[in-house]
Amino acid sequence: MPRMAILIRSIGILWIGMATLNGCMSNSTFSSLAGNSVLPADRSASKAPMESIAADRSLKTAVSTLAPGQVPAVVSPGPVENSSNMSFVSTESKASVPTGPRSTASVPDLGHIYGRTAQSDDRDRNPIIVIPGVLGSRLIDEQTGQVVWGEFGGDSLNPASARGAQLLALRMKSGTPLASLTNRVKPAGTLDALDVQLFGIPFQINAYHDLLTTLGVGGYRDDQTPQGEIHYADQSYSSFQFAYDWRRDNVENARLLHQFILEKKAYVEAERHERHGKDFEPVRFDIVAHSMGGLIARYYLEYGDADLPEDGTAPTVTWAGAKHVSRLVMIATPNAGSLDALAHLVQGETLSRFLPRYESAILGTMPALYQLLPRTRQRPIVAEGDRRHVDIMDPRIWQQFRWGLMDPRQQIVLRDLLPGISDPNVRQQVAYDHLTKCLNRAQAFHRALDVPAKPPAGTSIHLIAGDAHPTSTQFRVDYRGGLTVTAWQPGDGRVSRPSALMDERYSVGVKWTPRLVSPIAWSNVNFLFADHLGLTRDPGFTDNILFLLLESPR
Secondary structure, three states, X not given: OOHHHHHHHHHHHOXXXXXXXXXXXXXXXXXXXXXXXXXXXXXXXXXXXXXHHOOOEEEOOOOOOOOOOOOOOOOOOXXXXXXXXXXXXXXXXXXXXXXXXXXXXXXXXXXXXXXXXXXXXXXXXXXXXXXXXXXXXXXXXXXXXXXXXXXXXXXXXXXXXXXXXXXXXXXXXXXXXXXXXXXXXXXXXXXXXXXXEEOOEEEEXXXXXXXXXXXXXXXXXXXXOOOOOOOEOEOOEEEEEOOOOOOOOHHHHHHHHHHHHHHXXXXXXXXXXXXXXXXXXXXXXXXXXXXXXXXXXXXXHHHOOOOOOOOOOOOOOOOOOHHHEEXXXXXXXXXXXXXXXHHHHHHOEEXXXXXXXEOHHHHOOOHHHHOOOOOHHHOOXXXXXXXXXXXXXXXXXXXXXXXXXXXXXXXXXXXXXXXXXXXXXXXXXXHHXXXXXXXXXXXXXXXXXXXXXXXXXXXXXXXXXXXXXXXXXXXXXXXXXXXXEEEEEEEEOOOEHHHXXXXXXXXXXXXXXXXXXXXXXXXXXXXXXXXXXXXXXXXXHHHHHHHHXXXXXX
8 A cells, every 4th residue: 555545544542632632631731511420529728739739618697699680799708617518510310311322343454445545645635733722822921931731740830839820821911901911821732631630649631642743644744843844855744733821802813813824924925935836726714723722723814913992892894814815623612612611611621530639819810711702692601590581691690609800719719819019909909900801892792703693705604513412501500609510412522502603593683594504604514423522533523634634526
């Protein structure tokens, strides 16, 4: 079998890198609520060892249940006491959720199908830009070179320390726009591998490594791969990784993507001119975006490098970015948000029993995480008792239920994040101001993405998602702010099918119809029967991706 036909078989693992990145932090990193799992009850801000940090605490002062039509009052923090019985986030039984039998099928011979295409001299093949999801870019301290995100254990950054918390969190300052609240932490490439050290033993977990390497095997090259550039004479095409600071506002990153595309476009044009003279089509890109990366890419297609209107209104779709993009392929993107984002903003997250805990006050400084929240119009939160919907975009709700930055137990962390402020009441005011700015920005971002619009000719939007696993879509909140999962939809275990599709038939006031109602004009949609982590390992996933990139008509 020709060399490239053999090598193309390895593209069957093309996207295992994405899945592994999530997998190494799954059960863990901003993950679950899938299956019957119960998220940790711990919300403490203690900097004691993990065993102490894991101790459950509950509120002594109860917050009143929302009454019909009642506007939540701002409640100041009250005293707290320890409790070992509080389960802050839980799930109800899913016995009623159908889980059908799984069938087995033959795996296609991808080498036979795509080998000849991969070897062809297709000088007009589009270069690729890979955009990872949340957590998918390494972050470093620009001043010292220390890895802030992407290494764990040993001498890696400890988010429980004051210095670690200050570096990982974004700055907070009353009256200052989010865009101006920067620190010295910058992105430093996508996570090709995750460096972990447990019990003094270092090892690596492949993250986006396999993706970046196998793109080179498939006829693309990327000089950021550990192996360096991979050349197969004229059968060599370009792929690029867009690393970004996943903590920051997605619109900021969309604007940086614009600059990135212009730079890479000039590079590819120069390469093609040297190789083929002037005999080539204008350079456009295929973007393959995973999870939150799909939101950044979709905003860019519709608005280019334009910022959101200052008055919070929905902007006019210009498709300014579409002139540079031929195809956008979104992989497991939560277009209508995810309950996971709320859970982690409310209570923080622990990667595993051996790795650090990331407190909610740290995560709560990150605007991008609020932009992953589900739409209120799809009733993601209902009140206990009367089941009226709760507006999670209202900062007063967060204060009433003492969620995230408003949890009085996070004062220890806030003291580290705001060392120049000694008064805890003032610190709480600064945190409330930051929460309000993040929620307002998230609403404006959602309005922009929710405008119905059809891309211009020559640009197409594609989706690959899962719909075979029960996925949480609704919480019930009790009078203490505790969250219980009470509703599910088919999905991949983390991103529901309605969210991936941006299906408005599940919104309040929208009459159900047999046909999909979505602001996104999908060119095509593929559903696979795998969970969030298994999705990118599925042969059907690889087959569909290879067809789009290598053979689909333009």
